Amino acid sequence: xxxxxxxxxxxxxxxxxxxxxxxxxxxxxxxxxxxxxxxxxxxxxxxxxxxxxxxxxxxxxxxxxxxxxxxxxxxxxxxxxxxxxxxxxxxxxxxxxxxxxxxxxxxxxxxxxxxxxxxxxxxxxxxxxxxxxxxxxxxxxxxxxxxxxxxxxxxxxxxxxxxxxxxxxxxxxxxxxxxxxxxxxxxxxxxxxxxxxxxxxxxxxxxxxxxxxxxxxxxxxxxxxxxxxxxxxxxxxxxxxxxxxxxxxxxxxxxxxxxxxxxxxxxxxxxxxxxxxxxxxxxxxxxxxxxxxxxxxxxxxxxxxxxxxxxxxxxxxxxxxxxxxxxxxxxxxxxxxxxxxxxxxxxxxxxxxxxxxxxxxxxxxxxxxxxxxxxxxxxxxxxxxxxxxxxxxxxxxxxxxxxxxxxxxxxxxxxxxxxxxxxxxxxxxxxxxxxxxxxxxxxxxxxxxxxxxxxxxxxxxxxxxxxxxxxxxxxxxxxxxxxxxxxxxxxxxxxxxxxxxxxxxxxxxxxxxxxxxxxxxxxxxxxxxxxxxxxxxxxxxxxxxxxxxxxxxxxxxxxxxxxxxxxxxxxxxxxxxxxxxxxxxxxxxxxxxxxxxxxxxxxxxxxxxxxxxxxxxxxxxxxxxxxxxxxxxxxxxxxxxx
Amino acid sequence: xxxxxxxxxxxxxxxxxxxxxxxxxxxxxxxxxxxxxxxxxxxxxxxxxxxxxxxxxxxxxxxxxxxxxxxxxxxxxxxxxxxxxxxxxxxxxxxxxxxxxxxxxxxxxxxxxxxxxxxxxxxxxxxxxxxx
Numbered sequence: 001x002x003x004x005x006x007x008x009x010x011x012x013x014x015x016x017x018x019x020x021x022x023x024x025x026x027x028x029x030x031x032x033x034x035x036x037x038x039x040x041x042x043x044x045x046x047x048x049x050x051x052x053x054x055x056x057x058x059x060x061x062x063x064x065x066x067x068x069x070x071x072x073x074x075x076x077x078x079x080x081x082x083x084x085x086x087x088x089x090x091x092x093x094x095x096x097x098x099x100x101x102x103x104x105x106x107x108x109x110x111x112x113x114x115x116x117x118x119x120x121x122x123x124x125x126x127x128x129x130x131x132x133x134x135x136x137x138x139x140x141x142x143x144x145x146x147x148x149x150x151x152x153x154x155x156x157x158x159x160x161x162x163x164x165x166x167x168x169x170x171x172x173x174x175x176x177x178x179x180x181x182x183x184x185x186x187x188x189x190x191x192x193x194x195x196x197x198x199x200x201x202x203x204x205x206x207x208x209x210x211x212x213x214x215x216x217x218x219x220x221x222x223x224x225x226x227x228x229x230x231x232x233x234x235x236x237x238x239x240x241x242x243x244x245x246x247x248x249x250x251x252x253x254x255x256x257x258x259x260x261x262x263x264x265x266x267x268x269x270x271x272x273x274x275x276x277x278x279x280x281x282x283x284x285x286x287x288x289x290x291x292x293x294x295x296x297x298x299x300x301x302x303x304x305x306x307x308x309x310x311x312x313x314x315x316x317x318x319x320x321x322x323x324x325x326x327x328x329x330x331x332x333x334x335x336x337x338x339x340x341x342x343x344x345x346x347x348x349x350x351x352x353x354x355x356x357x358x359x360x361x362x363x364x365x366x367x368x369x370x371x372x373x374x375x376x377x378x379x380x381x382x383x384x385x386x387x388x389x390x391x392x393x394x395x396x397x398x399x400x401x402x403x404x405x406x407x408x409x410x411x412x413x414x415x416x417x418x419x420x421x422x423x424x425x426x427x428x429x430x431x432x433x434x435x436x437x438x439x440x441x442x443x444x445x446x447x448x449x450x451x452x453x454x455x456x457x458x459x460x461x462x463x464x465x466x467x468x469x470x471x472x473x474x475x476x477x478x479x480x481x482x483x484x485x486x487x488x489x490x491x492x493x494x495x496x497x498x499x500x501x502x503x504x505x506x507x508x509x510x511x512x513x514x515x516x517x518x519x520x521x522x523x524x525x526x527x528x529x530x531x532x533x534x535x536x537x538x539x540x541x542x543x544x545x546x547x548x549x550x551x552x553x554x555x556x557x558x559x560x561x562x563x564x565x566x567x568x569x570x571x572x573x574x575x576x577x578x579x580x581x582x583x584x585x586x587x588x589x590x591x592x593x594x595x596x597x598x599x600x601x602x603x604x605x606x607x608x609x610x611x612x613x614x615x616x617x618x619x620x621x622x623x624x625x626x627x628x629x630x631x632x633x634x635x636x637x638x639x640x641x642x
Numbered sequence: 643x644x645x646x647x648x649x650x651x652x653x654x655x656x657x658x659x660x661x662x663x664x665x666x667x668x669x670x671x672x673x674x675x676x677x678x679x680x681x682x683x684x685x686x687x688x689x690x691x692x693x694x695x696x697x698x699x700x701x702x703x704x705x706x707x708x709x710x711x712x713x714x715x716x717x718x719x720x721x722x723x724x725x726x727x728x729x730x731x732x733x734x735x736x737x738x739x740x741x742x743x744x745x746x747x748x749x750x751x752x753x754x755x756x757x758x759x760x761x762x763x764x765x766x767x768x769x770x771x772x773x774x
Contacts, residue, residue, distance in 0.1 A: 071664045100667030112675030502751035522657045586716035611715035612687020640678040641699035
């Protein structure tokens with residue numbers, strides 16, 4: 001059947017038409033073979049244009065459509081839906097990316113950008129001329145989601161999925177849930193503590209029968225794809241029986257002779273090899289840190305709940321989708337950065353928060369009472385040199401909140417803030433105002449002239465050329481220097497490597513589009529949320545967790561998924577069965593079959609993933625990939641060559 | 643007439659290198675406007691005949707923006723894409739086409755700067771060695 005093609009060229013406001021002469025693009029293609037109509041449109045994705053496209057297709061009987069606009073990552077699905085609404089098979093639509101790959105990439109060369117756009121649109125037209133109706137494969141999708149990370153985002157996502165009727169496996173690497181939030185005391189804006197928040201979420205989780213919680217557990221392998229991810233989980237035992245006697249356990253903890261740095265308190269205190277982070281922590285059974293345990297047997301003598309016979313377990317599960325909520329690490333300053341690890345009274349913000357919580361009436365650190373506190377902002381964030389060029393978003397608010405809390409909890413505290421400009425956005429501005437009312441002093445410098453920490457006669461001085469007072473040199477004698485450190489990606493991201501999750505420039509996980517597809521990744525079926533995606537406060541993390549839960553549920557809710565019908569296709573006449581295609585296929589989707597007089601290759605349609613690895617190895621060129629056939633690719637090359 | 647920039651055909655992959663090339667545009671990292679991209683699912687699915695067809699049609703260079711170790715289809719991608727390059731180089735030699743006109747590099751989903759650098763250096767090479 002002859003093609004009757006409609007072409008829509010988008011201005012994208014001015015994102016495209018500021019650099020690409022869209023009228024020239026229109027004129028260049030309107031007389032091409034098969035073209036029935038060519039239109040330019042201010043916003044191709046806008047409702048009005050979508051309706052117009054549906055009308056054009058139905059009234060004129062178009063059987064091929066090209067939209068030249070932004071990246072197909074954003075709107076391929078949008079325009080496929082438009083063609084479906086017009087009863088045209090969606091594979092008769094081809095997208096040309098003339099924004100990211102023409103107007104923006106060549107914004108320095110308008111005529112070049114226009115010529116690129118013309119070639120890209122002609123290539124799309126060449127492809128659509130050969131397009132055939134295709135029908136998606138329907139595969140089963142296991143109605144279950146694995147949530148990786150038991151911090152506030154993971155817990156909230158698990159609860160949301162559970163409430164939607166979806167079985168959830170919640171996997172937490174640590175032996176206790178709650179992540180970073182359990183390390184925080186009071187939270188803005190509710191004045192709830194981090195522990196209370198985590199307790200509330202934990203109670204919700206254990207109340208739900210369709211959530212299975214694995215603590216001390218890591219995903220060690222992943223096979224399969226969207227709809228059927230097969231995960232292997234390694235579960236490290238607690239070495240404590242569940243039916244434990246609390247009093248005896250505390251005695252056992254007291255008797256343990258091993259003391260190691262307590263990472264829960266950011267190493268400012270120690271803990272035993274048998275431990276819990278705080279008494280009411282969930283799950284409430286303590287854990288034996290087997291790496292540091294000397295197996296002296298002291299705890300076993302006291303407490304019958306200690307059980308060294310417990311073994312590592314490997315648990316295998318199958319889920320339709322994976323939701324990543326693996327959180328963040330706090331930036332650790334390098335040695336000597338603002339006196340860190342050089343002067344003993346220089347700590348990071350997370351350490352300071354633990355110090356506030358661990359002290360009662362007086363603020364004591366290293367045996368000295370603290371009165372003057374200097375906060376140095378943007379340490380490890382907004383770096384001119386170094387990897388962390390981004391703003392960590394939460395740290396200004398967090399530092400100011402900690403400073404106010406310190407003043408409220410202890411007497412005679414003086415707070416001095418050495419900032420690069422305060423970013424307490426939204427309601428958090430209230431905190432900044434309160435801090436000013438309480439008499440906190442704010443000093444500011446530019447990034448190229450940061451504060452300097454020195455010691456003179458056992459006194460720690462923080463000096464700054466304050467731009468708020470015409471670069472006057474100011475010095476504060478500080479009892480404690482708090483480095484307001486930001487969020488960095490997890491140092492151990494091995495779980496993400498299993499899923500091949502791409503990272504962004506900031507090395508956090510990358511969503512497809514921060515506005516249009518904010519929790520999806522390029523790996524089908526894997527969603528991301530919380531601070532593993534980038535710095536976020538609790539509210540922002542929870543919002544993204546709810547969004548990711550909804551998205552993951554959409555992959556599994558129907559029990560079936562439609563997959564692209566892009567698979568390999570064998571030309572029976574040309575195939576002579578050499579077996580090289582079967583060898584090249586990573587999914588074991590090609591088998592030898594008998595066809596009349598000879599052996600030939602056959603594709604298992606439900607197993608083929610459409611990668612095309614079998615194509616180039618075929619000595620008789622008997623394999624094509626649907627929608628990427630020789631004719632389609634070569635006609636595109638012809639169009640691009642001009 | 644002096645050619646301003648060489649015509650380069652890029653085989654890019656939908657999930658891995660396409661996002662990097664898109665991000666290069668987003669960041670306005672400029673490269674020659676005569677670089678054209680054809681998206682495919684995986685770099686180890688490029689046929690030699692497509693590459694040779696591009697040369698026959700007048701492209702100065704062909705670049706495979708390979709998935710590398712990020713390939714969602716498996717670890718063997720780099721090796722398989724490398725073999726395609728090797729086989730095609732042999733075919734190019736037989737056709738008196740300079741093998742250096744076909745290049746491959748792993749372009750991850752955030753390797754925008756690397757992609758632009760590759761395009762600029764390939765363009766320079768092709769212009770320098772152009773017979774035109």
